[in-house]
Amino acid sequence: MATRREALRMIGLASGTTLIGALVGKRELVAADKKGNDASELSWSYTKLDPIACAERAYPGYYKGGCCYGVFEGIIGELRKQVGFPYTMMPTELFTYGEGGVAGTASLCGTLNGASAAVFLIAGGVEKEKKEKAFEIIRELYNWYEQEALPNYRPMKPKYEIKTSISKSPLCHASISRWCKATGFKSFSNERSERCGWLTASTAKYAVELLNKHSEMAFEAAHHLSSEVKTCRSCHDKGGIVENTRTMMDCGGCHFTGKTKHIKI
């Protein structure tokens, strides 16, 4: 009878680029097989992706599994196609959970949540240096989302034409409210839904542009916290006289709008 190693090689020879074949080719897994957590040994290698292809995969993804799934699948689905294993093993549908700001609660915009997960899977790691680099990319995504007029990508076959708005916040409900105010559409209109589809495509596209830059060691943040946010943080964040919170969100998106003043909560 063949040894296990021989049998593994047989499958590898017989299976081309299929899942099992790819598994067999992974030294990491052979090592990890002896431990409890096989997945922590996997290598999520990146190859430069076409941002338009990712956007066009993300857009129908929105209508299948929501904003968070749409972005995650837009990026990871392209890597499944281009790289194969281990992306073939990633259940992208898990990210359906982020729909409508997580299960419809309208907290964190699902496009940012899904994009952040994809960026971290590719660029991040538990080691401090990798983690911080991925976090820098994610923060650039947040600042872009808060500061740019979005959506800024028009899918090739849209259902409606969609106008833009500036969200000033990474939160689903705030982002939607600002778009409704800018365009006059209701929050449960088909147009608003389509807007979130375009936003899903736009965020996947921008995240991949950043990942492509990162893969060339050329990533630099193009969007930064405003001077107003820096002023807030100088008292309220780490080392400040109050030091009673932490944030890298745009404070002005929620606080001190309209007639409200700088008060204690």
Add this chain to the structure above:
Amino acid sequence: MATRREALRMIGLASGTTLIGALVGKRELVAADKKGNDASELSWSYTKLDPIACAERAYPGYYKGGCCYGVFEGIIGELRKQVGFPYTMMPTELFTYGEGGVAGTASLCGTLNGASAAVFLIAGGVEKEKKEKAFEIIRELYNWYEQEALPNYRPMKPKYEIKTSISKSPLCHASISRWCKATGFKSFSNERSERCGWLTASTAKYAVELLNKHSEMAFEAAHHLSSEVKTCRSCHDKGGIVENTRTMMDCGGCHFTGKTKHIKI
């Protein structure tokens, strides 16, 4: 030369409960192997978990990879131990991305983000019925988080003793600010960090209690949106006269606190 199927069987015979052996035993994967997305065919079966064991796995997880990873690993790590494949293939470290409200931006609390992902992986699916059931569980987690005095689980070997606060919000920075106000500690103190470690354990524990109920077909929400939130939603959410947002968050956690009034933003 052995056929691929024979070779697969050989490995299965030789490898016991290891990854490759488990893979071989999965009819889903043999089928999925012929398609593009193998992972969408996986079955994430659940066995009732010990909530304390999950909490005790989540707490050190917080100090390794942050709040979001801590909760996700607290639950999925126990399933990796109890069930094995396919949980052995889930790279739980991915959820490090949710640390500090996603990459330190302090938007969505990572404990809720990680718990929501774990709940959806186990209880959810793309099909409407499964999705809605998982979303109900996630919303219960949100309401619990916003309304209860937390953290309500004390790890067996804590670094400090920690007092509780009510967050009134699922957001990292709001939750932290309320805890700082309630206890007098600064937001970057060791005690605040420990508080988030306890919160990681508390959220993993409660999520698993809900999943255990769900596995017995006995899940019922114990926390509900307040009458104040329902009043807000009656005008601003689906079907309301304004219909300019969507949310299932506690509106009062951010809006109309202190001296602020009901104004247009």
